[in-house]
Amino acid sequence: MITPSTVIDTNDTIAKRWRRATEEPVWIRITLITIALTFLTLFLVLPLTVVLYGAFEHGIGVWYAAVSDPDALSAIRLTLLIVAIVVPLNTLFGVAAAWSIAKFEFRGKSILISLIDMPFAISPVVVGLIFVILFGSQGWLGPWLSSNDMRIIFAVPGIVIVIAFGTLPFIARELIPLMQQQGKEEEEASLTLGANGWKTFWYVTLPNIKWGLIYGIILCNARAMGEFGAVAVVSGRIRGETNTMPLHIEVLYNEYMFTAAFAVSSLLTGLALVTIAIKSAVEWNDERRQRIAAA
Amino acid sequence: MSITLVKRRVIPGFGLTIGFTLLYMGLVFLIPVGAFLLYTTTMSWEAFWSAVTQRQVVASYKLSFGGSLIAASINLVFGTLVAWVLVRYRFPGKRFVDALVDLPFALPTAVAGIALVTLYASTGWVGQYLDIFGIRVAYTQLGVVLALTYIGLPFVVRTVQPVLEDLETELEEASASLGADRLTTIRHVIFPALFPALLTGYALAFARALGEYGSVVFISGNLPFRTEITPLLIVAKAEQYDYHGAAAIGTVMLVAAFLMLLIINGLQWWASRRHG
Numbered sequence: 001m002i003t004p005s006t007v008i009d010t011n012d013t014i015a016k017r018w019r020r021a022t023e024e025p026v027w028i029r030i031t032l033i034t035i036a037l038t039f040l041t042l043f044l045v046l047p048l049t050v051v052l053y054g055a056f057e058h059g060i061g062v063w064y065a066a067v068s069d070p071d072a073l074s075a076i077r078l079t080l081l082i083v084a085i086v087v088p089l090n091t092l093f094g095v096a097a098a099w100s101i102a103k104f105e106f107r108g109k110s111i112l113i114s115l116i117d118m119p120f121a122i123s124p125v126v127v128g129l130i131f132v133i134l135f136g137s138q139g140w141l142g143p144w145l146s147s148n149d150m151r152i153i154f155a156v157p158g159i160v161i162v163i164a165f166g167t168l169p170f171i172a173r174e175l176i177p178l179m180q181q182q183g184k185e186e187e188e189a190s191l192t193l194g195a196n197g198w199k200t201f202w203y204v205t206l207p208n209i210k211w212g213l214i215y216g217i218i219l220c221n222a223r224a225m226g227e228f229g230a231v232a233v234v235s236g237r238i239r240g241e242t243n244t245m246p247l248h249i250e251v252l253y254n255e256y257m258f259t260a261a262f263a264v265s266s267l268l269t270g271l272a273l274v275t276i277a278i279k280s281a282v283e284w285n286d287e288r289r290q291r292i293a294a295a
Numbered sequence: 296m297s298i299t300l301v302k303r304r305v306i307p308g309f310g311l312t313i314g315f316t317l318l319y320m321g322l323v324f325l326i327p328v329g330a331f332l333l334y335t336t337t338m339s340w341e342a343f344w345s346a347v348t349q350r351q352v353v354a355s356y357k358l359s360f361g362g363s364l365i366a367a368s369i370n371l372v373f374g375t376l377v378a379w380v381l382v383r384y385r386f387p388g389k390r391f392v393d394a395l396v397d398l399p400f401a402l403p404t405a406v407a408g409i410a411l412v413t414l415y416a417s418t419g420w421v422g423q424y425l426d427i428f429g430i431r432v433a434y435t436q437l438g439v440v441l442a443l444t445y446i447g448l449p450f451v452v453r454t455v456q457p458v459l460e461d462l463e464t465e466l467e468e469a470s471a472s473l474g475a476d477r478l479t480t481i482r483h484v485i486f487p488a489l490f491p492a493l494l495t496g497y498a499l500a501f502a503r504a505l506g507e508y509g510s511v512v513f514i515s516g517n518l519p520f521r522t523e524i525t526p527l528l529i530v531a532k533a534e535q536y537d538y539h540g541a542a543a544i545g546t547v548m549l550v551a552a553f554l555m556l557l558i559i560n561g562l563q564w565w566a567s568r569r570h571g
Contacts, residue, residue, distance in 0.1 A: 023383075024477065029384055032376060032379065032380055032384070033380050033384055033386050035373075035376060036373070036376050036377045036379075036380040036381075037386075037392070039373045039376070039377065040377065040392060040395065040396070042421070043399075043444070043445050043448055044395050044396070044398050044399070044448070045395070046414055046420065046421065047402075047407060047410035047411055047414060047445070048398065048402075048410075050410050050413050050414050050419075050420065051406060051409075051410050054413065089319070092315070092319075093315070093316065093319045093320075095312075096311070096312040096313075096315040096316050096319075097312070097316040099308060099312040100308075100309060100312040100313040100316055103306050103308075103309075104306070104309045104313075106309075106313070112316075114556065114560055115320065115325070116320070117556065118324070118328075118556060119324060121502055121506075121552040121553070121555055121556045121559075122328075122506065122549060122552050123505070123506025123507075123508065123526050123529075123548050123552065124506065124508055124509070124526075125506070125508050125526040125527075125529045125530050125533075125545075126506065126526075126529065126545045126548050126549055126552075128530075128533070129331075129529055129533055129541050129542065129545045130327050130328060130330075130331040130545075131327060132533055132538070132541075133330075133331055133334050133538055133541075133542055134327055134330055134331070136538070138536055138538055139538065140330065140334065161323065164323050165323050165324050165327070168319075168320070168323060168324065184306055187306055188305050188306065191305055191306065191307075192305070196307075197306075197307035197308050201308075219400075219401065222401050222403075223401075225403070226401075226402070226403025226404065226405070226406070227403075228403060228404050228405040228508065228509035229404070229506075229507075229508035229509050229526065229530075232508070232509075232530060233529075233530055233533050245403075246403050246404075246405040246406070246509070247405075249403075249405050249406065249409065250405055253409050253513065258409075258413070261409055262409070265403075265405075265406040265409065265410075268402070268403045268406055269402060269406060271401075272398065272401035272402040272403070272406075273401075275397075275401040276394050276395070276397045276398060276401050277394065279394065279397060280390065280393070280394040284390075
């Protein structure tokens with residue numbers, strides 16, 4: 001793309017000197033890029049590589065044996081069951097919260113927005129602890145639960161609720177700024193023309209927030225599948241019963257079954273890579289639309 | 296007032312959406328957090344105080360708070376550098392690098408934990424070379440700082456990056472045309488504009504590191520008084536059914552998290568006021 005500055009740059013030597021004034025010399029640029037890339041290689045590329053290398057080091061057969069082991073399969077099944085409960089609930093919450101915050105004015109709105117952020121700030125192990133103290137056998141509601149033959153801690157319901165807590169903000173955080181920025185004129189037009197609320201949401205709002213919503217759901221899903229600290233506190237690590245994928249990875253690692261640990265990790269790593277790829281695609285799409293709108 | 300009333304009539308669903316929002320937040324976290332804080336108040340002050348000031352616990356605060364401060368500082372320097380390079384310079388693979396910055400946000404912490412310890416153990420890809428110089432990372436406090444740096448990496452980059460993108464180069468040109476050299480321009484033009492974002496990113500990275508568990512416990516080795524972080528002690532106490540001890544330390548962490556949230560909100564408010 002030809003911008004005015006590049007045109008001036010190639011034709012006008014005075015302009016060239018101007019450009020130099022806001023840009024560092026080549027050697028500084030190269031040094032800074034090198035430092036940044038070295039830092040990112042050490043912290044991002046190498047951990048990624050070591051997981052994938054460790055998973056496939058002994059061939060695809062060993063990898064497959066590790067991910068199709070009964071305990072691994074049960075961990076995968078449990079993890080999928082949990083996200084099938086948590087992600088739809090958090091999606092519903094995210095859409096509802098964003099709708100009420102973006103389309104209406106009410107008192108205490110900024111407090112509500114801060115409260116939605118709160119689960120981000122709380123340590124995952126504290127999240128787990130909160131529910132152990134509420135529902136654990138020695139906890140507040142423990143005696144009542146056990147006399148009614150109900151189990152929350154060291155069972156699936158406890159894992160579901162701590163993961164819902166930990167991943168609650170993700171979809172809402174994506175949608176709130178998006179819907180605030182889009183305003184409410186389009187919805188008002190649709191409603192004035194006679195469409196009802198649901199139709200307006202479905203045909204006007206949803207297409208506008210589609211990509212943000214998709215990224216929010218994918219991110220929420222990845223974080224829900226990968227949640228570790230909170231689950232470690234409430235699950236009790238019962239093999240084949242309450243081990244999620246990250247807990248299964250921990251068990252394998254602590255039993256020195258490194259290849260198997262990396263094999264199960266590679267599944268979650270693939271999911272993380274898909275997540276950041278979708279994020280880039282969404283951002284790229286936005287940029288392109290903004291450029292078209294500007295031109 | 297009449298205008299808001301009319302608008303409320305046009306767009307439906309306020310009662311439904313705000314009702315569900317508050318109900319869900321209430322059930323999932325507001326009531327549980329409230330009940331947890333109430334539980335802590337059933338402890339006597341002496342019991343609470345002795346639980347939060349045990350020597351082992353105090354050693355863990357030093358590591359958790361100190362390590363998080365160091366990790367956030369490393370991220371402040373390198374995160375700003377990465378944001379600068381991504382916004383200002385062109386190089387092959389930039390889009391890929393930009394996307395990769397979010398990896399610590401998307402990769403499960405347990406996976407990050409075993410990857411880091413495998414890399415930095417004395418037999419690992421990086422650890423074996425550091426070993427030659429007598430630098431040990433795995434099972435030391437250095438390893439804890441490394442994991443905390445990893446986990447906080449996206450925060451400074453992602454808060455500084457948009458501000459740098461919006462920064463008008465005209466200001467720098469004006470500064471240069473008035474005779475300032477590059478360093479003076481950076482110090483007096485660029486740095487003040489970035490300052491609120493830098494502080495926010497620093498606070499976010501610190502808050503994230505403070506509560507981190509999964510990526511740290513593998514590389515730290517969890518040696519009492521040396522490499523135990525506070526979240527680990529909470530897990531250990533909960534596993535031994537010492538709920539009072541765990542709740543007391545958990546309350547300290549919760550209060551620290553609330554304070555950080557207040558500070559971050561204040562910083563963002565200040566930044567948006569300066570920006571707007």
